[in-house]
Amino acid sequence: MKLVNKLKAFGFSDYEARALTALLSQGEMSAKEISLISGIPRTSVYDVMDSLVSKGFVEAYGKPRKFKALQSDEIIKIISERVNQDLEFIKKELPKFESAKIEEVRVYRGDLVLEKLKEFTESAKESIYGMLSYIHDDVKAILEMARCKLVLMSFNASTVRNAEAYEFTRKELMEEHKDYCNGMLVFDDIKTIFMFKGENVLAIVSESPVIAMFAKEMLNPLLESLKKKIKNER
Structure with missing residues (x-):
């Protein structure tokens, strides 16, 4: 009924x-x-x-x-x-x-950016994927602390020890980017840092898997393109 x-x-x-x-x-x-x-x-x-x-x-x-x-x-x-x-x-x-479930996004400035980068790098257990316009020495030193798979795309990615490096090849653009270290890094598909490093240093930091997935979806097409380009050049 x-x-x-x-x-x-x-x-x-x-x-x-x-x-x-x-x-x-x-x-x-x-x-x-x-x-x-x-x-x-x-x-x-x-x-x-x-x-x-x-x-x-x-x-x-x-x-x-x-x-x-x-x-x-x-x-x-x-x-x-x-x-x-x-x-x-x-x-x-x-x-x-x-x-309680709202994904928190924080903004860091100055030295706190490098401190957060170091924290995420040292705690990463599976992988770090990143794309940076140019990797400055202070950022390079931190990334070389990684004890997991490290995949980097940059004009000078090959200078980072133990990194799976993919480099942009337009050298005339590299000179323009040497003063900046802009891009993103994804740690263990969970944490993300969007970095803007020039005269001032600023980073948007998230520990949301959803945002990390979004960042990886942005990185993957570029990574596949660089891999394909390297394969064709061989």
Whole structure:
């Protein structure tokens, strides 16, 4: 019955919904009569009715006990009030869980950028993938601390010891980029640093796997292009 299914959606058990609709259709009934009309096993009827009484939808009286449902408008009012209470609770509590999952992005400046780069490099266990316009000596020294797979794309990537290096070959552009170390690095597919290093040093740092995945998707086409170019030149 469709009504039974709808009542179940509002927290009634199958037996409770069947008992309540039986009472509404027949009026006052005994446990035996409820069992016959609703199909609820006689051994379960009293438990079901006690539950409906405790929830305020049914009244019980007399010996032997008789049961009577509230009027339909009263039942609807109780359900509506409880649904509204639940909605208010959800409105209050649900954002707390959402805010706990917000991916935090931080901005670092000056020496803190290199400190964060060092922290991420030393803690990386699987891989570091990066693309930097030009790798300055201070950045190079930190990246050489890596104890994992290190894949770098840059005008001077081959100067970094133990790196799988892929270099841009337009030397005239390299001179323009020597004053800058701009690009991105992804650590273990979890942490990301977007670096802007020139006269001033700034980095956007994330520990979100989602942002790391986005950064890798940006890096991969360039990496594949450089690999293909090197293969064709051989």
